[in-house]
Amino acid sequence: MRVHHLYSGGKDSSLAAWILSQMGYEVELVTVTFGLLDNWKYAQETAERLGFRHRVLSLPLEVLEKAAEMAVNDGHPNNAIQFIHERALEALASLPEVERVSDGTRRDDRVPLLDLPKARSLEDRFNVAYIRPLLGLGYKTIRELTERLFVVDIRESEELQKADYEVELRHLLREKGIDPLEIFPKRHYQSRVLGWKREIRAQG
Amino acid sequence: MRVHHLYSGGKDSSLAAWILSQMGYEVELVTVTFGLLDNWKYAQETAERLGFRHRVLSLPLEVLEKAAEMAVNDGHPNNAIQFIHERALEALASLPEVERVSDGTRRDDRVPLLDLPKARSLEDRFNVAYIRPLLGLGYKTIRELTERLFVVDIRESEELQKADYEVELRHLLREKGIDPLEIFPKRHYQSRVLGWKREIRAQG
Numbered sequence: 001m002r003v004h005h006l007y008s009g010g011k012d013s014s015l016a017a018w019i020l021s022q023m024g025y026e027v028e029l030v031t032v033t034f035g036l037l038d039n040w041k042y043a044q045e046t047a048e049r050l051g052f053r054h055r056v057l058s059l060p061l062e063v064l065e066k067a068a069e070m071a072v073n074d075g076h077p078n079n080a081i082q083f084i085h086e087r088a089l090e091a092l093a094s095l096p097e098v099e100r101v102s103d104g105t106r107r108d109d110r111v112p113l114l115d116l117p118k119a120r121s122l123e124d125r126f127n128v129a130y131i132r133p134l135l136g137l138g139y140k141t142i143r144e145l146t147e148r149l150f151v152v153d154i155r156e157s158e159e160l161q162k163a164d165y166e167v168e169l170r171h172l173l174r175e176k177g178i179d180p181l182e183i184f185p186k187r188h189y190q191s192r193v194l195g196w197k198r199e200i201r202a203q204g
Numbered sequence: 205m206r207v208h209h210l211y212s213g214g215k216d217s218s219l220a221a222w223i224l225s226q227m228g229y230e231v232e233l234v235t236v237t238f239g240l241l242d243n244w245k246y247a248q249e250t251a252e253r254l255g256f257r258h259r260v261l262s263l264p265l266e267v268l269e270k271a272a273e274m275a276v277n278d279g280h281p282n283n284a285i286q287f288i289h290e291r292a293l294e295a296l297a298s299l300p301e302v303e304r305v306s307d308g309t310r311r312d313d314r315v316p317l318l319d320l321p322k323a324r325s326l327e328d329r330f331n332v333a334y335i336r337p338l339l340g341l342g343y344k345t346i347r348e349l350t351e352r353l354f355v356v357d358i359r360e361s362e363e364l365q366k367a368d369y370e371v372e373l374r375h376l377l378r379e380k381g382i383d384p385l386e387i388f389p390k391r392h393y394q395s396r397v398l399g400w401k402r403e404i405r406a407q408g
Binding site: 001019022023024100105107108116119120123129130131132133134135136137138140141144145148 | 205223226227228304309311312320323324327333334335336337338339340341342344345348349352
């Protein structure tokens, strides 16, 4: 039972990967890149430290271009992040060897988050199962589990070395002469997992 | 990390209990009764076979009376089942020793299911975490996991010996001279877990 799990190296996607492995799935972590930066390497590094298999999935630069346009028009990044995440899930689900896709989206997230019709549509269009281990968990539960499991580095988004969609999106905006700080929230903390806290081993 | 998990002995609440135990929680199963029948014993029996702690939680008969009234007025049981489930979660969450409550509600369920404001309200009013391990899982995933884990007996609701709210609700309707088959769907299959399929042991 292999599951392909969208992975940034952050605490949410790491926690979801651990839960999947505890549920008996063979977990393969997948990090998206648009080829602008090599920040996917941070996710690969964390995946290695946690003992999970890892691969990189290239998405067309046009997806990021479209997302940047949405972010500029909207003045905030929410729809852009949602757009990228949906395209990432579709690209992953369309690979012939993929039967199950998953991610670290949570109950309390606004974006990215697929509503019920979108989740079912993804499953039906690509004949996959879509698994979201954190969807039924609130922030208290996620905090207590991540604190128990992981050593985490939390910093402002602009400082953190991370394999998030956001990093390439900010980069592309800067290339276009747009200050990301005009679009992204000022104080926006992101997390990166550095390793297991104790003698916990991934089974994936 | 103890979690108190609403438990009927069915495959959904059994699967959710197993996932919680795999997440490192000490799981205590809790079966609701209104004192009309002793069908909570089926849940207790399944809990024992699976190796989980189990207790019974008595709810006031007025809750079931109100639910029966709703079912009769509506001509279908959905609001009644939702009403009972919300009262059960509240009764459990209000116990002084309870810090975390959970259930086996699923993404594709219509009832019982708490929407996001209700889930947050439960957490805030009773200062508990509310954990739903199956909320991010579709029917394919639930089917493949339960088939891997459990020996399951599936029968029509009227025939199955089970510790579901529905059993006492049907009983109360019959006592009032109302045929439950006029209110519940005609072909309504329910499941009861009989034990682990292989050499799988609960950690809870």
